[in-house]
Amino acid sequence: MVERILAAGREVLMERGYERTSTSRIAARAGISPGSLYQYFPDKEAILDRVLDRYVERLHLRITDAFVSHLDATDSVRSTIGALLDALEGDAGLLRVVYEQLPRSANPQRAEFVRRIDDLVTTALLFQRRPAAMPVRSAAWILVRTIESVTVGYVLDPPPIDRESIVDELTRLIEGYLAAPSPPGAT
Known part of the structure; x- marks a missing residue:
């Protein structure tokens, strides 16, 4: 699941840029709910830091x-x-x-x-x-x-x-x- 979230975070970051990247966009791209995403990462910054x-x-x-x-x-x-x-x-x-x-x-x-x-x-x-x-x-x-x-x-x-x-x-x-x-x- 973490790999899927990170891949989605990278894709959204590349498409939307830093400011327009959000956890809801990352979750949607990963095909999971925002609540599921928060089980692995507290916020967008944590995901993008890892990326x-x-x-x-x-x-x-x-x-x-x-x-x-x-x-x-x-x-x-x-x-x-x-x-x-x-x-x-x-x-x-x-x-x-x-x-x-x-x-x-x-x-x-x-x-x-x-x-x-x-x-x-x-x-x-x-x-x-x-x-x-x-x-x-x-x-x-x-x-x-x-x-x-x-x-x-x-x-x-x-x-x-x-x-x-x-x-x-x-x-x-x-x-x-x-x-x-x-x-x-x-x-």
Whole structure:
């Protein structure tokens, strides 16, 4: 029953958006009474939190997998960006809801996801040969936010630029940033 409610919650969220999703709509989609729904979930937020938890967890696993499997490749940045775009495009509808309809402060899943990616990139930078003075935590934060902005923007509001050009330019940007010497006094 829980799976049926979550599937219905996801469908209603995608069709109606966050504000117009309700427990009665979810119950109707699941083919159950609202009273039955309340035996499993106290409110719409509990259902949607679980839907978003699953989405974020799947996305994190796909990205972590891609990132780790390409660490030693000569084209690791390019491969990781391609895998990230694949993951984001795989569920662009839910991505749109997360980025456009949910306030960042009310979306702990998104904040936790970004924190986990920050940690992943920080760890990768620590294990790679980078300039000794590179401020690793700062660099990771900037890289994650830059990549997030470009890739999410590409998926949600596609520019008149082909995907390969986006991947090429983002790869050049990141590799150039990582190869550049840190400014004096940076730690």
